[in-house]
Amino acid sequence: MKNDDFASAGRPAAPLAPAPAPMILLAPMEGLLDFVLRDILTRVGGIDRCVSEFIRITDQLLPERVFTRIVPELHTGSRTLAGVPVRAQLLGSDPVCLAENAGRLAGLGPAGIDLNFGCPAKVVNRHGGGAALLDEPETVFAIVSAVRRAVPGDMPVSAKMRLGFNDDSRAVECALAIAEGGADELVVHARTKAQAYRPPAYWERIADIRTAVQIPVVANGEIWTVDDARRCREASGCESLMLGRGVVTDPGLGLAIKAAMNGDAAPAGVLPGISWPELLPLLAEFWCIVCARLEPRSRAGRLKQWLNFLRRRFPEAETAYQQLRTLNDPALIDAWLAGVAGPPRGAGQPCRRHTFSRAC
Ligand SMILES: Cc1cc2nc3c(=O)[nH]c(=O)nc-3n(C[C@H](O)[C@H](O)[C@H](O)COP(=O)(O)O)c2cc1C
Secondary structure, three states, rough: OOHHHHHOOOOOOOOOOOOOOOOOOOOOOOOOHHHHHHHHHHOOOOOOOEEEEEOOOOOOOOOOHHHHHOOHHHOOOOOOOOOEEEEEEEEOEEEEEEHHHHHHHHHOOOEEEEHHHHHHHOOHHHHHHHHHHHHHHHHHHHHHHHHHOOOOOOOOOOOOEEHHHOOOOOOHHHHHHHOOOOOOOOEEEEEOOOOOHHHHHHHHHHHHHHHOOOOEEEEEEOOOOOOHHHHHHHHHHHOOOOEEEHHHHHOOHHHHHHHHHHOOOOOOOOOOOHHHHHHHHHHHHHHHHHHHHHHHHHHHHHHHHHHHHHHOOOOHHHHHHHHHHHOOOOHHHHHHHHHHHOOOOOOOOOOOOOOOOOOO
């Protein structure tokens, strides 16, 4: 079934709105995919839009600085340096408090507001937030409609859900609550909370949701290769995809999927995407921004965390990971990077991330 078929399901024939162009979205990933990695990954290309890691709302109206700390792109038109829009994600369970915070966030001009109905963290679920809400479609509806009312009509409100908490029996009900609450778009991570991150992802269950709701649905979960993307699109019927760990592991995955979607033939022997030598300057830039923006004690860990993903795709990253594994001194890491990625830009030279940078 094609993406635009759902628009006519169960309704009299009416002129169809043009189907939205297929998009590749960068997944929100708290503790991994922050503004630094969003900046670097969107420079590679192949990503149309990002969602920030979640901003947790409990019982308070958060000060603006909390929103801009997690989504510093709010200072730059809600776009990464490469110009890719970033939506800010809110997580909570109280419709009134979420709406108040969404109103304040809207004043900072995000490219949209996304609502989290999928977080599996115990501390979040214990307070009724994230995936726990999938047992309460009526609260899901109350949250989406309250947030929709609290933000300007032209500001997109989207949502991201899992298939359920313990099982997927209420997946369609939750998706309908999201659509009827007024969301413009729904991303579905094709697993329940109980299934955590264990493969497989049940892409075919997204098709049931897609045929039930009349808003664009984006498929997410276990897309690591171009072939996974093709199979996910076939099984879910969704044209647009959200990529998480796959693109952190292979930053050229979005480009490669787009090339395949457009039927571009790669020259013989050339893999579409990005090679390790092309990635090295970006790794150096990543390190530069990390050093400018993060506490000294968390810097080395951030580089190793990304290398730990990259080593699944690039043998050179495995070597790099082994060489850096025991290093924590930023000066030693500088020296290592200078050896593999060329000399540093020089002490005191600013990062390209000019808007919210300090000197490296
Ligand atoms: C470390 C980590 C952090 C995540 N943080 C968020 C988050 O803040 N908000 C959210 O909606 N999903 C979050 N997710 C879920 C991802 O957005 C995505 O749905 C999931 O990883 C499946 O996609 P993938 O197989 O492409 O990685 C997180 C996942 C991981 C592994």
